Amino acid sequence: MRKSLDFLLAAVTAFCALVAVALLVGLVAVIAQRGGPAVNWGFLTEQIRLVGAAGGIFWNLVGTLILLSSALTVCLPLAIGLALVERVWLQREGPRRLLRTLLYTLNGVPGIVFGIFGFVVFVQWCGWGKSWLSGGLVLALMIIPTVAVSLMERLKAVPKKYVEAAAGLGLNRAQIVWAVLLPQAWGGVVTGSLLGLARAAGEVAPIMFTATIFAGATLPKGIKESPVLSLPYHIFILAQDSFDPSVGSKLWGAALVLLALVLFLSVIALPSRLKLHEEANV
Amino acid sequence: MTRALSWFFSFVALGAVTLLVGVFVWQSLPVWHHEGWHYITGTKWFFRQKEFGTLPMIYGTVIVALIALVLAAPLGFGAAIFTAEYLPRRVRLAVKVLIELLAGVPSVVYGLLGILLLRDWIYNLFEKFEPLSGDTLLTAGVLLAVMILPTIVTLSDDALRGVSSAQRRAARGLGLTHAETVLSIALPQAKRGLGAALLLALGRALGETIAVFLVVGRQDNNLPEHVFSLRAWLDAGQTITSKLGGSETNIAYGDHVHWGAMVGLALLLLIMTGTVTLLGTGFGKRSDA
Amino acid sequence: MSDCCPPPVATDVAPILEARGLEVRAQGRALIREVNFSVRPGQVFGLIGPSGAGKSTLLRALNRLADLIPGLRVSGDVRLHGQSIYAPGTDVNALREKVGMLFQQPVVFPTSIAENVLFGAKRLRRLSRGERAELVEFALTESALWDEVKDRLKHPATALSVGQQQRLCLARTLAVKSEVILMDEPTSALDPKSTQAIEELIRRLKERHTIVIVTHNVSQARRVTDWIACVCVRDGVGEIVESACCDAVLDNPQCREVIEYLSHA
Ligand SMILES: Nc1ncnc2c1ncn2[C@@H]1O[C@H](COP(=O)(O)OP(=O)(O)O)[C@@H](O)[C@H]1O
Ligand SMILES: [Mg+2]
Numbered sequence: 056m057r058k059s060l061d062f063l064l065a066a067v068t069a070f071c072a073l074v075a076v077a078l079l080v081g082l083v084a085v086i087a088q089r090g091g092p093a094v095n096w097g098f099l100t101e102q103i104r105l106v107g108a109a110g111g112i113f114w115n116l117v118g119t120l121i122l123l124s125s126a127l128t129v130c131l132p133l134a135i136g137l138a139l140v141e142r143v144w145l146q147r148e149g150p151r152r153l154l155r156t157l158l159y160t161l162n163g164v165p166g167i168v169f170g171i172f173g174f175v176v177f178v179q180w181c182g183w184g185k186s187w188l189s190g191g192l193v194l195a196l197m198i199i200p201t202v203a204v205s206l207m208e209r210l211k212a213v214p215k216k217y218v219e220a221a222a223g224l225g226l227n228r229a230q231i232v233w234a235v236l237l238p239q240a241w242g243g244v245v246t247g248s249l250l251g252l253a254r255a256a257g258e259v260a261p262i263m264f265t266a267t268i269f270a271g272a273t274l275p276k277g278i279k280e281s282p283v284l285s286l287p288y289h290i291f292i293l294a295q296d297s298f299d300p301s302v303g304s305k306l307w308g309a310a311l312v313l314l315a316l317v318l319f320l321s322v323i324a325l326p327s328r329l330k331l332h333e334e335a336n337v
Numbered sequence: 338m339t340r341a342l343s344w345f346f347s348f349v350a351l352g353a354v355t356l357l358v359g360v361f362v363w364q365s366l367p368v369w370h371h372e373g374w375h376y377i378t379g380t381k382w383f384f385r386q387k388e389f390g391t392l393p394m395i396y397g398t399v400i401v402a403l404i405a406l407v408l409a410a411p412l413g414f415g416a417a418i419f420t421a422e423y424l425p426r427r428v429r430l431a432v433k434v435l436i437e438l439l440a441g442v443p444s445v446v447y448g449l450l451g452i453l454l455l456r457d458w459i460y461n462l463f464e465k466f467e468p469l470s471g472d473t474l475l476t477a478g479v480l481l482a483v484m485i486l487p488t489i490v491t492l493s494d495d496a497l498r499g500v501s502s503a504q505r506r507a508a509r510g511l512g513l514t515h516a517e518t519v520l521s522i523a524l525p526q527a528k529r530g531l532g533a534a535l536l537l538a539l540g541r542a543l544g545e546t547i548a549v550f551l552v553v554g555r556q557d558n559n560l561p562e563h564v565f566s567l568r569a570w571l572d573a574g575q576t577i578t579s580k581l582g583g584s585e586t587n588i589a590y591g592d593h594v595h596w597g598a599m600v601g602l603a604l605l606l607l608i609m610t611g612t613v614t615l616l617g618t619g620f621g622k623r624s625d626a
Numbered sequence: 627m628s629d630c631c632p633p634p635v636a637t638d639v640a641p642i643l644e645a646r647g648l649e650v651r652a653q654g655r656a657l658i659r660e661v662n663f664s665v666r667p668g669q670v671f672g673l674i675g676p677s678g679a680g681k682s683t684l685l686r687a688l689n690r691l692a693d694l695i696p697g698l699r700v701s702g703d704v705r706l707h708g709q710s711i712y713a714p715g716t717d718v719n720a721l722r723e724k725v726g727m728l729f730q731q732p733v734v735f736p737t738s739i740a741e742n743v744l745f746g747a748k749r750l751r752r753l754s755r756g757e758r759a760e761l762v763e764f765a766l767t768e769s770a771l772w773d774e775v776k777d778r779l780k781h782p783a784t785a786l787s788v789g790q791q792q793r794l795c796l797a798r799t800l801a802v803k804s805e806v807i808l809m810d811e812p813t814s815a816l817d818p819k820s821t822q823a824i825e826e827l828i829r830r831l832k833e834r835h836t837i838v839i840v841t842h843n844v845s846q847a848r849r850v851t852d853w854i855a856c857v858c859v860r861d862g863v864g865e866i867v868e869s870a871c872c873d874a875v876l877d878n879p880q881c882r883e884v885i886e887y888l889s890h891a
Pocket of ligand 1: 652653657676677678679680681682683684695696697698
């Protein structure tokens with residue numbers, strides 16, 4: 056009885072794990088298998104033609120990169136500021152916890168809510184219309200928690216002795232931040248940014264009303280009325296009328312490229328995350 | 338200088354968050370004036386007739402998320418128990434990394450798979466119930482289940498690993514089996530963390546837009562008599578997010594009440610996900626203490 | 627066994643626990659090797675030796691808790707009542723039930739005091755409500771904790787002092803009716819008063835149990851043990867370098883390593 060329970064639990068949980076892994080790996084395999092044939096050099100460097108049935112996704116890639124880089128530029132100072140305030144400048148535990156809770160909550164806010172927010176504030180109030188900058192700002196707001204929390208964790212892990220040694224040399228807090236804390240914890244900013252970008256790269260909901268259109272945009276020339284194309288929105292639109300077989304293969308190709316971009320960003324974030332894991336486990 | 342800059346940027350960020358909440362409360366005021374509580378309890382949404390009842394969408398949102406949770410939780414917990422309690426450390430890390438990577442797969446990719454594969458499977462599998470198409474609440478729920486699975490696995494695994502190994506060793510030292518140790522030591526002591534994993538996954542399911550949008554059918558005003566029946570789930574439905582993601586959002590701006598009704602939906606969503614996330618983080622935190 | 631030790635005194639009682647050529651390796655490196663000893667029923671068998679010599683590792687090999695530590699390889703043999711515990715088909719859980727373990731830091735489960743006592747017993751045997759109450763009282767009395775906690779059996783065990791927690795762990799082991807109890811420096815985390823309580827317990831328990839105790843404390847070894855094996859590091863590997871009755875080792879050590887260890891301890 057006890058023996059069979061012992062075996063049963065191991066078998067059942069092993070089965071669950073197998074199903075979970077198989078499901079997720081299978082999903083990637085399907086995308087790779089169907090999208091693979093469509094992806095070639097031309098696909099990446101040509102512009103879209105015939106409503107997605109021909110040509111490539113060059114401007115979609117460019118648009119996504121524009122959105123990502125503007126989001127990162129805006130997000131970095133805000134996230135670093137928040138992390139420093141939480142770890143260094145706030146002295147009492149109460150406000151610190153409040154700030155952390157706020158960040159966790161912000162992290163749970165659905166993408167579509169950011170989208171509507173951006174639509175009201177940037178598209179309508181600022182009168183920008185659909186603009187790459189609206190998209191960048193909205194995405195920046197969305198990934199602030201990821202970057203800030205990642206940096207906070209690293210700042211927390213900086214050994215006390217370094218801070219004490221620096222203070223012993225007569226450095227003030229600001230000098231300690233620049234000389235000890237930020238250099239030691241910079242990996243947190245990098246990891247957080249990569250993960251944040253991986254998330255932002257795949258999101259449609261925040262940018263569908265604020266920044267991106269399906270066809271007919273290249274490099275933006277200003278801020279007002281200067282939308283961009285983007286990879287996830289492209290897939291989103293094509294997926295809704297995916298009955299045209301010639302669109303089909305291009306669609307899978309675009310999905311494969313997007314998936315590769317996102318996985319690439321998460322994979323280069325891996326080593327430093329693993330290191331943190333190892334340290335946490337010792 | 339450093340200090341001033343830190344505070345400045347923090348205030349900008351906090352200001353943006355405050356503005357976000359403020360915008361949703363303020364912009365949705367017209368519909369609260371127009372509908373009152375009927376906005377939440379009303380079952381009909383006809384914007385031309387200026388009738389805005391959101392109950393069918395709240396139902397859709399909740400039921401889709403619950404289906405996802407019910408499907409994903411046992412599988413996710415099982416997988417987490419296996420990774421945390423049975424696998425050697427290195428293999429466990431490898432599996433965890435794999436699962437976390439897959440947690441980052443964009444929702445539009447899941448949506449695509451839903452449209453091109455899952456929709457037909459559901460349609461064929463439940464043919465004898467004669468669904469109108471493969472775009473159903475159930476399809477959305479199943480798709481969401483796959484999407485939140487990595488979240489459940491990785492957070493539950495963390496929770497289980499948080500239980501001290503001295504406790505496990507002591508139980509084994511008394512002659513308890515591996516399974517008994519898992520069931521009487523690891524699971525009970527990790528239960529807060531496991532609860533938090535479920536809540537955070539639920540938050541993700543409630544707020545997911547694109548994947549649901551693509552497979553839920555986006556049928557307004559569908560509120561069945563029996564909310565917990567498979568047949569009802571095999572109808573197309575509408576969730577808050579799929580409504581917000583649709584073209585009505587573009588039309589609505591300009592009409593105060595209609596726009597208020599749309600923004601009000603976002604506010605409801607914000608409240609639902611916010612509550613669940615807050616509960617989830619609060620829950621998990623206390624288990625560490 | 628090392629050359630400078632006299633052979634263990636033969637007695638007419640069959641040993642309850644013996645190690646034969648026991649060796650534990652980790653990552654290809656031996657941690658302990660060539661460990662041979664016999665423990666007689668009712669004996670308090672002491673293991674002393676410098677830190678890091680491998681005493682805890684040795685102890686864990688005696689009830690196969692070492693199996694649960696990844697990377698450890700055990701070879702050689704350990705016999706309980708003459709039966710090899712490493713023989714294929716051995717019921718490891720039943721073995722650990724018979725050979726209990728007390729750790730250096732007490733590990734209580736986050737439930738009530740009574741539940742802690744019953745934690746193993748109620749899963750290993752079917753117990754009626756009355757039997758449970760009886761068992762709790764028996765085990766707590768045996769471990770000299772009953773008077774202190776009898777009014778708060780339903781209270782959380784984590785609120786007890788460390789000394790009380792250690793006695794609770796002992797009660798938990800007694801409740802599953804262990805024959806042999808392995809103790810790994812059971813008093814090194816405790817205050818003098820709790821230490822004294824545990825030592826008294828050991829002296830009382832040996833009427834019905836056999837005890838293998840690792841201790842760091844020479845005077846404790848003198849107070850409670852009947853027989854002592856000294857584990858020292860030779861060529862980077864832990865070995866039993868000397869093994870004799872208590873006073874012989876402590877007053878008249880033969881080995882260079884033991885003399886050195888005792889002079890520092
Ligand atoms: N799992 C392990 N892997 C590798 N080395 C170990 C492991 N466990 C213990 N050791 C090593 O074995 C030696 C003996 O440790 P231990 O048995 O704890 O000594 P003692 O209890 O006598 O102080 C130490 O040098 C320790 O580093
Ligand atoms: Mg030790």
